[in-house]
Amino acid sequence: MAIYVGLKSRAIGAVLIVWLLAACGTPTPVPLQFGAAPWQPGETHAYQVTDVNGNYAGTATFAISDGTNDKGERLWLLEREINAQGDHENIQVKMGDGGFRPQSAYLERSDAAGTESVDAAYDGPEVNLVLTSKADVMSTQRVEVPSDVRDTATLPMIIRALPLARGYATQINAFLPIAGLLDRVTVRVVSEEDVTVPAGTFKSWLVELDTGDAQSKAWVVKTTPFQLAKYYDGRNKATYELQQYTPGTAP
Numbered sequence: 001m002a003i004y005v006g007l008k009s010r011a012i013g014a015v016l017i018v019w020l021l022a023a024c025g026t027p028t029p030v031p032l033q034f035g036a037a038p039w040q041p042g043e044t045h046a047y048q049v050t051d052v053n054g055n056y057a058g059t060a061t062f063a064i065s066d067g068t069n070d071k072g073e074r075l076w077l078l079e080r081e082i083n084a085q086g087d088h089e090n091i092q093v094k095m096g097d098g099g100f101r102p103q104s105a106y107l108e109r110s111d112a113a114g115t116e117s118v119d120a121a122y123d124g125p126e127v128n129l130v131l132t133s134k135a136d137v138m139s140t141q142r143v144e145v146p147s148d149v150r151d152t153a154t155l156p157m158i159i160r161a162l163p164l165a166r167g168y169a170t171q172i173n174a175f176l177p178i179a180g181l182l183d184r185v186t187v188r189v190v191s192e193e194d195v196t197v198p199a200g201t202f203k204s205w206l207v208e209l210d211t212g213d214a215q216s217k218a219w220v221v222k223t224t225p226f227q228l229a230k231y232y233d234g235r236n237k238a239t240y241e242l243q244q245y246t247p248g249t250a251p
Contacts, residue, residue, distance in 0.1 A: 027169035027188055032148070034099055034161045037076065038225040040248030041066040045228055048198060049084050052237035058084030060240050062157055062228070064248065069094070069103060076100070078154050084238070087111045091153045100158045102151040107178050120177035122149070129177055145175050145182055152176040155185065155209060156218055160226040164189050164205045174211075183211040195219040195229050197241040202229045209234070 045062040060082045069075050074097040082089045093105040105120040114134030121128045127149075129141040150158065152174040162170065169188035175181070190206045204219040214234035221227045225247065231240040 027167045029169045029171045029186060029188075032170045032172055033163070034158065035163060036161065037097065037100075038160050039064050039157075040225075040250055042246070043225070043248035044244075044246040045242060046244040046246075047231075047240040048243050049082070050239045050241070051085070054239075057238065058082065059243075060084070064157070066097075067094075073097070075103060078157060080153055093151045093154050095151070095154060095158075100150060100154060100161070101148070102154065102175075105151050105153070105177055107153075109178075118177045120151075122151075127175060127177065129180070141180065143175070143180055143182075146173045149173045149175045149182070152181075152183065156228055156231050159187060159207060159209070159218060160220055160228065162187065164207065164220060164222075164226075166192070186210045190217075192222070193219065197229050197243075199229070199242040199244060202227070204229050 041064065043064045047060040049057045049060050051057045060080065063079045065077045067075055067077060075094050076097060078093045078095065080091045087109065088111075089107070089109045091105065091107045094103045095101060096103065102122045104122060106117070108115060108117045116134045117132045119130040125144060125147045127143045127145055129143065130138065131141065132138050150172055153176075155172065155174055162168070166189060169186065172185045172187060174183045174185050176183070186209075188208050188210070190208050193204055193206045195202055195204045202219070202221045203223070204221050207218045207220055209216040209218065211234070216234040217232040218228060219230040221229055227242065227245050229242045232238075233240075
């Protein structure tokens with residue numbers, strides 16, 4: 001009888017939590033489902049980067065091209081290059097056409113102390129990593145991940161393929177190879193905003209990406225091809241503002 005009462009109390013508590021969340025306007029996440037890629041091969045976003053104090057820090061570029069894997073299946077290559085405060089970072093992620101699941105990723109980061117790199121091969125529920133330190137010491141690591149994981153570096157771009165709308169929310173498993181970090185990211189549309197950046201003023205969805213310990217924000221233009229007008233990285237506190245967008249071309 002005591003067990004029954006305890007379970008009943010928990011059930012009532014769970015219903016109350018759901019009701020309170022709804023009353024507070026917090027959207028309930030829906031199952032993750034991407035639409036078709038809104039970009040074309042050759043698309044680029046060029047950004048100016050500012051630091052936590054709003055000072056100019058450098059530049060960043062996202063570029064997307066296409067190709068095929070060893071099985072002849074279409075894939076997308078997303079390349080992100082950042083030059084900021086004396087550091088240079090280049091990330092290349094190959095991901096599938098449907099759902100944008102990563103197949104491989106390569107990161108190389110250089111500063112005055114040297115260069116380090118991480119080569120990641122995604123294989124279902126695990127990622128095989130080859131890490132090379134600035135002292136040119138190589139090591140390997142295998143990390144277990146959910147089979148539906150996405151690469152963290154791709155999130156600012158692939159959320160453009162989500163059905164963003166008022167009240168929309170979903171969750172994405174994301175993995176950051178350089179840190180071996182797995183996050184459960186809650187993606188939610190917070191509001192609609194007119195955002196002004198060097199490239200112009202855009203009507204955008206303000207989207208929050210919440211990992212629990214960090215909250216990033218993305219301003220996604222409401223009309224196709226849903227450019228990323230602005231991005232705030234909740235972990236390194238950098239802000240990216242669009243300077244120039246170059247559309248791709250249909251194959």
